Amino acid sequence: MTLLEISNLKKSFDNNEVLKGIDLKVNKGDVVSILGPSGSGKTTLLRCINFLEKPDGGHLSFEGKEYDLSKISKSDISSIRKDTGFVFQGYNLFANKNVLENVTLGLTSARHVPKKQADEKALEVLKKVGMDGYKDYYPSQLSGGQQQRVAIARALATDPGIIYFDEPTSALDPELTSEVLEVMRELASEGMTMIVVTHEMGFAKEVSSHVVFMADGRVIEEGNSKEFFDDPKEERTREFLRLTEH
């Protein structure tokens, strides 16, 4: 079942066309890894489909509803956001809120869920990411890996249909990277739909069902992840994979 479909998404900053017509289809339960060299527009793509950046044009179909990206309304943006989660490279936890409040705020303030119910939900997702023992800590008291796991819990708390991850581990030391990847692996196995921009080839290869390779604002190649890694079609992809091999 198609959950999200983007067609001909375009975005320019001033005269610099960063996304030159992106098409992407995500089915329910897919884990899509987006790979590509620095500056190819991966972050911009994720930001555009959650409207942190205003897309110039294109079409979005999300959960059966159709949207024209060039003139999408505020209320459509808000309803799409309410069913998506976003995990940032830099965590972006709310510095003035403790771990529990970071996770509950989307429920209590944006969705008017009663506090008690929100706390229960938060503890459940914090447990899933292994952070339930830190509910009273402030973000500044946690390691990067712990902060990112709380950020994942925050995204999970609102039961989104899909979660976008923008290089969730690239600000982390290798040993902290694995604790975050482990959580994401578990989410994938539970059937969570995710789009993950990543430089972790291991994750893309083993966890994702689908891989999209971007360069210069275009999708160069995509396919199921086994085919993509075993038998890349495009020269550009082969070169990229060669460069990232250690």
Add this chain to the structure above:
Amino acid sequence: MFNAQTLELLISSFPKILVYGLKVSLPLALTAFVLSTFIAVLVATVQYAEVPVFRQICRFYIWIIRGTPLLVQLMVAFYGLPLFGINANPFLVAIIVFSICEGAYSAETMRAAMEAVPAGQLEAGYCVGMSYIQIMWHIILPQAFRTAFPSLFNALISMVKDTSLASSITVVEMFTRTKQIAGQSYNYFPLYIEVAAIYLIFCTVLTFVQKRGEKRLGNYGIRK
């Protein structure tokens, strides 16, 4: 100069001066501080949110207020209001002028503090479905207020001393009262030392309150 007579004058005048500090100077400063903080939050938010038109109005307000002396503002209000048929009592005029004046400075403090909150937190708020107002209320303003708190309090301490300017529009506050007593006794110097000491006591107490306030507000687990 420091004879028994002076000592007696100091002792007898102390409560008379102090009562004007407690009844006029401090209430003036504290009320104006509270009102100016409201103005500051409003004006800073309008600018932070880049609300068209209102933002220009706020810049204009800040430009006028920061570019003219408080003493002149007091005079303008005191002599200007009656021309519009408004005959407010001088104490009220002083409160309004002090609030408006302090509001302009504090607005800039608040705006800088709001801009210091990393933009990523605003984006994260959007991503969990919060509205702009909700993000302001729960995330941006509390952090900005914590950052601005020492500067705002600093302004309050300044204002306590500036209340003496209210004498220019016939408000009898602590300093004016001191001048009156000094004039009657022809013994100026000791009385001015005395009133200086009382201002110092007020400001010392406020500094203590500021330290306590900062502790209470906490710093979200950030160790200094």
